[in-house]
Amino acid sequence: MVSIKGSRPVFSSPTRKRNQNCFSLVRLKISEIKEFLKKNLSRDRYIHTLSLRKLAIRLAKHHGLGLKDICRVELAALLHDCHKKLEEDNHSFLAAKFVKKNFGITDRKILSAIEHHTYGHRNMSKLSKIIYLADISEPKRLFKEAKHIRKLAFADIDKAMAAALSTKMRYVLYEKKQLSLESVILYNKILRNSIK
Numbered sequence: 001m002v003s004i005k006g007s008r009p010v011f012s013s014p015t016r017k018r019n020q021n022c023f024s025l026v027r028l029k030i031s032e033i034k035e036f037l038k039k040n041l042s043r044d045r046y047i048h049t050l051s052l053r054k055l056a057i058r059l060a061k062h063h064g065l066g067l068k069d070i071c072r073v074e075l076a077a078l079l080h081d082c083h084k085k086l087e088e089d090n091h092s093f094l095a096a097k098f099v100k101k102n103f104g105i106t107d108r109k110i111l112s113a114i115e116h117h118t119y120g121h122r123n124m125s126k127l128s129k130i131i132y133l134a135d136i137s138e139p140k141r142l143f144k145e146a147k148h149i150r151k152l153a154f155a156d157i158d159k160a161m162a163a164a165l166s167t168k169m170r171y172v173l174y175e176k177k178q179l180s181l182e183s184v185i186l187y188n189k190i191l192r193n194s195i196k
């Protein structure tokens with residue numbers, strides 16, 4: 001379990017109410033989690049994480065998520081890439097395990113959002129989709145489709161998911177790697193729903 005000396009349930013991030021909700025999900029201050037990340041992530045990964053967090057919270061508010069879900073979004077955003085073996089294809093699952101073991105986070109919505117941020121999942125929640133979209137399109141992402149996906153994420157989450165999944169799958173095919181079955185199933189499901 002990550003323990004930081006002298007930690008108290010006094011919070012430094014935007015609203016006290018939101019932080020009280022966060023405290024029921026993880027017994028650490030957001031500033032303490034950031035301190036841990038700063039020490040353990042590369043500089044680029046840390047910058048990506050903070051940028052993703054900002055976009056994910058904006059998306060969560062924009063799409064009407066409640067206070068507790070906004071806290072979940074914030075925690076999933078901060079911790080989604082916290083595992084050291086980031087180059088591994090299953091790093092999102094390793095990160096979820098790490099978060100459970102070391103931060104004591106057992107909330108299913110947070111763990112699923114972390115698990116699904118790389119490939120998606122056929123039954124993804126809105127909260128998980130927000131993390132997936134923020135991960136692929138946060139402003140530090142410089143590939144050409146990122147801006148379009150980011151814009152679409154505010155207008156229509158599922159259209160943005162279809163655009164994000166097809167961008168990622170095109171890249172995977174270009175790299176001659178295997179497609180994730182979950183990504184394909186989710187993509188087909190969104191397409192089917194859009195023509196109903």
Ligand SMILES: [Fe+2]
Nearest residue numbers: 080081117118
């Ligand atoms: Fe990741």
Ligand SMILES: [Fe+2]
Nearest residue numbers: 048080081135
């Ligand atoms: Fe990431």
